[in-house]
Amino acid sequence: MTRAMAAERLVASIQSADARYATVDEFLAAVSGEVRKAVPFDGGLWFGVDPTTLLAASYKRIESMDASYCWPLWHSEFQAHDVLLFRDLARQPETAGSLRMATGDRPLRSTRYREFVRPQGYEDEVRVAFRTGTTTWAVAGLYREKGRPPFDTDALRLLQSISRPVGVALRNRSVSQVPATRGSEALRSPGVLLFNAQGMLMSANTHAKAWLREIYDQGEDSWTILLSEHPASHGPEAYRLQGLVSQAQAVARGHDEAGSAWLRCRDRSGRWVVLHASCMDERDPGSPVAIVIKPAQGTEIVPIIVEAYALTAREREVLRALVRGLSTSDIAAELFLSSHTVRDYIKSVFEKAGVSSRGELTAKLFAEHYFDHMHTSVVHES
Numbered sequence: 001m002t003r004a005m006a007a008e009r010l011v012a013s014i015q016s017a018d019a020r021y022a023t024v025d026e027f028l029a030a031v032s033g034e035v036r037k038a039v040p041f042d043g044g045l046w047f048g049v050d051p052t053t054l055l056a057a058s059y060k061r062i063e064s065m066d067a068s069y070c071w072p073l074w075h076s077e078f079q080a081h082d083v084l085l086f087r088d089l090a091r092q093p094e095t096a097g098s099l100r101m102a103t104g105d106r107p108l109r110s111t112r113y114r115e116f117v118r119p120q121g122y123e124d125e126v127r128v129a130f131r132t133g134t135t136t137w138a139v140a141g142l143y144r145e146k147g148r149p150p151f152d153t154d155a156l157r158l159l160q161s162i163s164r165p166v167g168v169a170l171r172n173r174s175v176s177q178v179p180a181t182r183g184s185e186a187l188r189s190p191g192v193l194l195f196n197a198q199g200m201l202m203s204a205n206t207h208a209k210a211w212l213r214e215i216y217d218q219g220e221d222s223w224t225i226l227l228s229e230h231p232a233s234h235g236p237e238a239y240r241l242q243g244l245v246s247q248a249q250a251v252a253r254g255h256d257e258a259g260s261a262w263l264r265c266r267d268r269s270g271r272w273v274v275l276h277a278s279c280m281d282e283r284d285p286g287s288p289v290a291i292v293i294k295p296a297q298g299t300e301i302v303p304i305i306v307e308a309y310a311l312t313a314r315e316r317e318v319l320r321a322l323v324r325g326l327s328t329s330d331i332a333a334e335l336f337l338s339s340h341t342v343r344d345y346i347k348s349v350f351e352k353a354g355v356s357s358r359g360e361l362t363a364k365l366f367a368e369h370y371f372d373h374m375h376t377s378v379v380h381e382s
Contacts, residue, residue, distance in 0.1 A: 003154060007161035010038045014162050018169040024048070024059040027173070031166060032061060035142070039155045043122060043143040047239070048170060051135045051307060054087050055247065055263040056240045058174070065120065065143075067238075071199050072115040074243045078250035080111035089129045090136040095163035096128040098151040105150075117143065124150040128159045130167040135307055137170045171308050190294040193227075195245050197286045201227035211293040214267045240265065240275075245289045248277035252285035264296055264304060272296035309352045318345040322358055 001009075017030035028046050035041075043065050048058035076082050083102035089095070099117065100107055107113040107124070117125050122143035130138040144151065191208030195201055204212075204224045212224065227238065240263065247261035261277040274296040281287035306316060321331040328346070332339045355361045
């Protein structure tokens with residue numbers, strides 16, 4: 001079978017899985033199975049990410065990996081000068097790369113190899129970003145044990161071929177879940193978690209415990225007890241919190257160009273939540289790290305929802321005008337377009353969002369994803 005035929009077959013299998021499976025968990029399981037046939041691997045990490053911060057934010061799939069190495073993974077990702085970091089992979093032209101190729105077949109040069117890959121019995125890692133254009137919706141790390149050949153250029157080409165199909169499927173699923181009910185009063189108030197420099201939880205207020213229960217589907221004290229122990233004992237669900245702590249420390253060290261540590265995710269009912277992390281002393285990465293969990297505001301979730309509909313730059317301008325209540329003629333005057341052109345853009349926006357009217361559009365973008373008492377401010381956000 002030629003390389004082109006192998007890539008076409010893999011893409012077709014991914015598209016078939018997209019059509020067959022409704023949930024992210026089912027889809028990722030199918031993707032993993034199809035990839036394993038084409039690019040054999042022994043262990044894997046699959047994460048949905050916040051497309052802005054690239055922190056693990058939602059769904060995940062972990063295969064034959066030791067969850068106790070969560071902390072070394074994020075430490076090497078944010079605080080070490082390493083090769084093939086997820087944030088670099090998300091920006092480079094190629095959507096997949098191997099650790100051995102990136103180090104010139106000298107993997108010991110990589111902190112991640114020394115502290116995360118090799119201690120688990122693996123000898124090579126390939127990473128892939130699942131992108132739509134320049135936006136990354138998920139990432140994966142696949143691993144091969146000693147005795148297997150390292151990942152080669154054919155493997156990278158196959159993984160690159162499915163970057164967009166997987167990215168599109170996960171982008172579409174990122175906004176498909178509608179919140180079932182309003183949150184309790186406790187879940188309308190910020191929760192505060194305080195970690196020490198080693199990633200161990202020191203304290204959590206009542207609201208934080210309620211948020212953890214809602215996000216992770218555990219008993220009220222289960223996660224606070226677990227997170228109070230050494231990071232090596234943390235389960236796979238702790239990946240996003242450990243990543244936030246590590247990124248906050250990287251910001252304090254001046255290693256993170258974003259200048260802040262935060263991510264958006266959805267809890268079990270579909271409610272959008274935002275988590276912010278920062279060192280208590282912003283100049284001292286060894287100081288305690290506070291994570292604040294709170295309901296997402298309109299300005300924090302609108303960008304990710306709009307991104308999911310893959311609107312062009314001009315369509316986004318038209319959308320902003322629509323939700324501000326401007327008429328077609330007003331939009332035409334503001335954007336220096338003809339009314340006919342504006343109507344074409346409106347039609348395109350409606351088609352991408354799956355609606356047929358302005359009222360449906362507003363409900364689709366906001367009411368389904370943001371349902372607290374701030375509807376007015378959301379509608380008028382420009």
